[in-house]
Amino acid sequence: MKSYIQDHIDTFQESNENKGRLLVKCPDQPGIVSAISLFLGEHDANIIESNQYTTDPENGIFFLRMEFECPNLQEKRKKLEKQFLEVAYKFSMEWEINFLYDVKKTAIFVSKELHCLRELLLEWQSGDLMTDVVLVISNHEECREIVESFNIPFYYIPANKDIRKEVEAKQLQLLKDYEIDLIVLARYMQILTPEFVRAHQAQIINIHHSFLPAFVGANPHKRAFERGVKLIGATAHYVTNDLDEGPIIEQDIIRVDHRDTVEDLKKKGRSVERSVLARGVKWAIEDRLIVHENKTIVL
Template sequence: MHTFQQQRRQAFLQKYQHRARLLISCPDQPGIVAAVTSFLYEQGANIVESSQYTTDPKGGTFFLRIEFDCPEFAAKKERVETLFRGIAETFQMNWRFHVHTDIKRVAIFVSKEEHCLLELLSEWQAGELLADIPLIISNHEHMKSIVEPLGIPYYHIPVTKEKKEEAEQQQISLLKQYNIDTVVLARYMQILSSKFVAEFPAQIINIHHSFLPAFVGARPYERAYERGVKLIGATSHYVTDDLDEGPIIEQDVARVDHRHHPEDLKRIGRIIEKTVLVRALKWHLEDRVIIHQNKTIVFS
């Protein structure tokens, strides 16, 4: 890690050493916010940010994200969680606490396209992407010269139809060895098996080079050109067994016209892809995303 990164990281850890987050989803009913905020007050916490949303005021699902400062919270997190279970059971909550300074560990998967990887590494080097990147995995060797000077281990694991299962098992073993929290598919042009996805539920983030649900699957820019679209886009989503149909985190578009050929669409699209992926990953790292059915609530 470079000196600048170390300084930014140290400053972050110092500034937010007592900060934590609480994410909740549960059936909506009166008293949830009062119960939660009273509980946090009793633990000596000071709320610094709070966002909430209800799908339907009459019997919908309630979502809440709270950031708070609480002296020495990391040391007493387990005790606080034990005490909170009573409230959680009363309101039938899905919930989790997260200590702000517990930096998530991210593995990046990449193939031959470099733009998304370069954007992620640039943000990471600048201290704007607060994550540890212990390794990068690729089915090609193309990115090795980019990655290795940064001191990040680069694992080249070829994937063929005949040895796909073996390759995925190698990948899974590496991810567990490095205690990975999040997998980012930065234009990794392979379809993951159900077994792989099941190992990391709601932990795999993909960037798809179209404005989903349009042009699912391969060659979306060519198909967009053939259809004569006037907008192209990119979508970052969590990976599920259904190809390109997982919960969407972020999307963006750009206007195009009849003068743009497939290569033009790809060039414009690369800019959208990398910015959408970075935004989605940042929100995930900051615990701003709650998955509900096949959608997301994003407290951005």
């Protein structure tokens, strides 16, 4: 299984070895796009895709995602990054250039509910999530069989609030050893400490039901059923130290009615969670997300 998926990755790297993505955030002013285009042109780069957004035409913040192709990009990489500093300084940019041959390494955290994990692994297997899932960490054994069927390293690390520091020390070391770029909480039912979140700012994606801020805590579907809700949904967001209040990446809903039981609500909720999380993760690995204050710009 792993070799089959590695073939997807190898093919992607080979066909995209000369492609990069530039992400920019800066105060809006005339000349930004022109300066970037001129810079890329001077390095024989061809712009393949460009998306931009400005928060306010007068005194706004400018956001840009630009994908480009450049001959011998790997050899030019350091020179390109160094020389772009002059453009970035002129416009006070926050920026990054990502190179497509550097396929992002992803870690998945999961507890007992496996629907989101299964969705991510199937999307990954098909090549629709172009990332390298290099390990799965769980505080339960339920997912071991499915993870190991994909030949992905599985780490069972029991966790609770009394041993949280020791648990996170092990997890952080694993993330460092595997050089992780993205962490996906696929229904991982543990609260992360501020130290853990700080070590991976804007790198942790979580999924939860969209009843919040209503029906906080245990058994939200039961209490939603008793209240007679007509819509249920899911939210994928970046993790911050404000519980479930990080920048929202993606949301979706599905309609329900009085005929649906509590179990029906859970089943429909899991379906929405799977698709919302998969889309959010895909946008992250495609460098389509820029965090601004407590929101995301999706380009």
